[in-house]
Amino acid sequence: MAKTAVLLLFCLLSGAAGQSLNCNFENKFCNYKQDTSDTFDWVWNTKGNGGINNGPATDHTLLSPQPIKTIAGNANGANCVFPFTYNKKTYTNCININHPYKWCSTTSNYDKDKKWGNCIPKGKK
Numbered sequence: 239m240a241k242t243a244v245l246l247l248f249c250l251l252s253g254a255a256g257q258s259l260n261c262n263f264e265n266k267f268c269n270y271k272q273d274t275s276d277t278f279d280w281v282w283n284t285k286g287n288g289g290i291n292n293g294p295a296t297d298h299t300l301l302s303p304q305p306i307k308t309i310a311g312n313a314n315g316a317n318c319v320f321p322f323t324y325n326k327k328t329y330t331n332c333i334n335i336n337h338p339y340k341w342c343s344t345t346s347n348y349d350k351d352k353k354w355g356n357c358i359p360k361g362k363k
């Protein structure tokens with residue numbers, strides 16, 4: 239029985255037919271498929287919510303993040319700057335605090351500079 243358990247564990251850790259499970263999401267989805275029967279989505283711009291198997295708690299990728307562009311506001315379409323300070327708190331994503339749309343600061347310190355814009359959703363221009 240112990241030999242069977244060790245063999246099963248080896249097979250699980252080494253992958254099917256000796257395939258390596260070395261996968262880092264840098265250039266492929268590592269056989270990830272969205273489960274449409276659950277109540278949450280794993281999205282790349284947020285951290286896991288503490289549940290089981292719902293994504294990493296922090297970004298571990300090696301690629302540079304794409305800038306988030308803004309519209310409206312008073313920053314003339316400048317890109318968001320992360321992290322930024324607003325009301326003495328630090329934010330690393332667009333927020334919808336005290337505003338009906340998601341927005342960001344276009345400088346590192348909104349409290350000082352008061353420069354902002356509405357975040358343009360990904361895929362929109």
